[in-house]
Amino acid sequence: MIIGIPKGLLYYKYYPFFESFFKALDCKLIISNDTNKKILNLGIKYCVDEACLPIKVFHGHVAEIKDNCDFILIPRIMSIHEGEYICPKFCGLPEMIFNDIPNMPNMLSAPIYATSKNNLYKWAIKTGSVITNNRFRIKKAFLAALNEQKKFPCGIKNNSYPLRIALVGHPYNVYDSFVNMNLVKKLNSLGVGIITEEFVPSKYIDKEIKILFKKPFWSFARQSYGSSVYLAHAKTIDGIIYLSSFACGIDSIVVELIKEHIYDTPMLVLKIDEQTGEAGFNTRIEAFVDMLERRTQHENNLSSFGEYLLSKQSTV
Ligand code: SF4
Structure with a gap:
């Protein structure tokens, strides 16, 4: 099974998790290129004018790879911290993409509540079940993905400038x-x-x-x-x-x-x-x-x- 992953929005923070989850389930991954002029133009073409730039750019990443995959990941990230939410545009992102871009492949868009390991596991079960019925494999892939994410050093800290x-x-x-x-x-x-x-x-x-x-x-x-x-x-x-x-x-x-x-x-x-x-x-x-x-x-x-x-x- 080929899974498309658009390189936009919170991909920059959580790509080790998503990539290793799908790889552990033996999926082939197609990841869009780094943002470039062509991707931006695709985003502008498909997205509504009123949206912010990151949402337009995400549309461009989706449009670039949508025809080459069986499923495309459109992460509906709802919450990453207890009692707080991500921007409303993240919550309705799959619907927005589906209505803006024609001929979309099937989407993996189960809501993500990353406020605890158990809550995040619910996403893994829903998404992994599309790929396999084997719960043990899904759990193993989920734990491997968490492990990869923990190893990922995100952030910039320069120490040697005036x-x-x-x-x-x-x-x-x-x-x-x-x-x-x-x-x-x-x-x-x-x-x-x-x-x-x-x-x-x-x-x-x-x-x-x-x-x-x-x-x-x-x-x-x-x-x-x-x-x-x-x-x-x-x-x-x-x-x-x-x-x-x-x-x-x-x-x-x-x-x-x-x-x-x-x-x-x-x-x-x-x-x-x-x-x-x-x-x-x-x-x-x-x-x-x-x-x-x-x-x-x-x-x-x-x-x-x-x-x-x-x-x-x-x-x-
Ligand atoms: S928080 Fe929401 S509105 Fe603001 S830039 Fe991100 S996606 Fe756009």
Whole structure:
């Protein structure tokens, strides 16, 4: 059996789990290419105009591989954290894809509640039953997939640059270098290191969340807000870059929440959609980095991370 896996949305975070699950059930996998212009154009062609860029890009990945597989995985990810949900667009993604793209193959779209091992196992049983009736094989594949996921080091943490910023945003914006126009490389070449939310322990994120009037309902909001505010308060960063998708309701709230709670930590919000031009994008990044350099060199605004690096240099 050939299973198609589109390389979009939370593929970037959970691909070891999905790939090893299907491989352990002896399926052949077809994975779409890295995002490129052709995939983006396919996404724009099939998806409704009002959707955010990541959903359009996901449409493009599906359209690229749909004719070459028996089943295609459209993960209906509902919840990854107890009491919180993923964006509503994830919940209705299979219906959206089915109605937007003609001649779709059969879809694997059982809801995913990854709030506990038992809940996630329910997805494995539903999905695995399409492939085999052997429950023992499904359980073995599920445990192997969990194991693979645990070994996967997700996140970016650079330690050897004069400046460091928190790069905040949805994983499919942060880790898709076509969508973010090679932002990580660009920042590194300007002497800016990066830290992402995966390197902030949950206990610190939870602590920051507690001071909010209302607990965020969306997991993305909890992660982005908690990690950036923690890093700003701990003074381990010189600034924050928030990669935001145009038309994302969650981003529009989280950006404002972060701004309110980071005091004087500089923050740049980069909005991306299919119209974003690279020249304007680069100019904004360079101007932001110039400003960070001025703050550290002339205004004595070194983060403790910067001070730590300087002290290391003076002892060499
Ligand atoms: S969280 Fe925002 S960017 Fe992500 S799918 Fe939902 S609306 Fe789009």
